Each structure stands twice: as C-alpha cells, then as structure tokens.
Amino acid sequence: MLLLSGCQLELLSPKGDIGHQEKTLILVSMFLMLMVVIPVILLTLYFGWRYRASNTKATYAPKWAHSTRIEVVIWTIPCVIVAFLGILIWKTTHSLDPYRPLESTVKPVRVEAVALNWKWLFIYPDYGIASVNRLPIPVDTPINFSITSESMMNSLFIPQLGSQVYAMAGMETKLHLIADTPGIYAGLSAAYSGPGFSDMHFDTVATSREEFDAWVRQAKNSNLTLDQKAYQTLERPSTKEPATLYAGVAPGLFQSIVNKYMHSNSNSNARGDVCTAQSPPLAVNQ
Helix, strand or coil, rough: CCHHCCCCCHCCCCCHHHHHHHHHHHHHHHHHHHHHHHHHHHHHHHHHHHHHCCCCCCCCCCCCCCCCHHHHHHHHHHHHHHHHHHHHHHHHHHCCCCCCCCCCCCCCEEEEEEEEEEEEEEECCCCCEEEECEEEECCCEEEEEEEEEECEEEEECCCCCCEEEEEEECCCCEEECCCCEEEEEEEEEECCCCCCCCCEEEEEECCHHHHHHHHHHHHHHHCCCCHHHHHHHCCCCCCCCEEEEEEEEEECCCHHHCCCCCHHHHHHHCCCCCCCCCCCCCCECC
C-alpha cells in the first residue's frame, strides 16, 4: 500500500461515461474474486495455527478423507461466483464494445488518430485541421475515433475516459469515448513500440463547446498545412514532439495512411498475396 501511494489511479478516477462503467466493472469483479481469495487466505492461516504440532486440543484424524458438507461449500460458492462473472462479462463485453457508437442527441466529433514514431497525429476531418500530441475535445459530446498506425503497432489509451484500442499499420480500428467533465487528461500508447515509447504521450483537453470552437478557429489560422510533403517529414521517427496545429489537411490523408502497405489487386494476384483493407476489432477494455 505504501508503494501504491505514489501511483495515480486514473482508471479509478473516470471523467466520462465509458470510464465510469469500466470502473464499476473493475470494482465489482475484484469484489467477487476477493470473496474467494480472502476466506482462503484466512482459513489457510487458521488451519496452520489450529493444527500445529504443539496444539494437543486439535482433533487428530489421520484416516479422514471426505466431507460432503465441505465439498458442497467449496464447489457451490466458486461456481456461483464464476456464473455471475460470466453473465456480467457477457453483458459488458457488448455494452462496452469500442466499435459501438454512443447514444447521444449531440452530433459526435470525428477524429482520425494516427500512431507515428513516436508521436500522435489527430486529424479532424469535419473541420479540415490536424493536431500533433494534443487532443482537444468538447465535453458531453461523443468522440468517434478512427485509428491506424504508420508502422509499428501501438495502442491508443486515455485511462480516465475509457477503453484502449490497438493502432495497427494497414488496418483501421474504431473507438467511441465521451468526457463529461472539463479537464486535461493524460493520453498514451499502451503498447511498447521502440526506444521513443516512454515519451509517446499526449494531452486530452476537454473543454466547453464554445472553447472547443474557439480552438478550431485558432487552428484554422495556423500557418502550417499538412499536405503529403509535410506528412512525410512528420512521419520520420522523433521524440518529445511539441504540440503543433495544422490549418489544412491533404484530402484522404488518413485513408492513404491506412492503405500505405496495400498492393493493387493485379499485383496481389500475380504474387499470390492476400491483403485485406480492414480486420475485425482488436481491443482491450480496461
């Protein structure tokens, strides 16, 4: 407990609906498992003390082998707990599916996230702007992520908002999150991806809609444009990249990144290669 006192338990301090649901799932699952673990630990200590060699009052029964009552207890309780956990996990696996859009009367904000080496690129296709290592979002607004990687596999993770989802080259994964409290929340890569991994962080800045719209206007006034040439420079490996805004984005840039490693159908057939544009969702819920 003393060592844990220095930790920031962000998973247990959620700031969005998905994060709140996942916190509840973590605590309920932990409580149910402790219902087995704690009694076993206590009984182990008690048996060691009760049946020590020096305790002559303890019953000595070397030929004892079976008790129906004990068997019923030690099998029934774990079976009930496992069954309850199975139902709980089944339900939450579907309700917390990262591909499942969030229900809201507010129009969602689309974000195309690209894991570069070793930085994050966020493209806002509806606004024609982009940001590096900074993710401004409006509160109480669903954020619909499309996620890919330039090369090595990474994992997009904002602990206080919810699920982490892998970013993989040549594939597009989905994630839906929402923030219900203004603030700055840490974002990171949760998959080791080389020497710059430890500095692959970004700030998720949740603000009011008015402040978000003001940031969009600020971004559109940037003197930088993310065209193909600028992207080729940006994708080069680097660490501790400062937050940068781009006023314009090359049309279809995200899809060109997803399709970067794809071959044409004719080349694929000639070489016998098998390529697919997308894969089933690969996600890890925390």
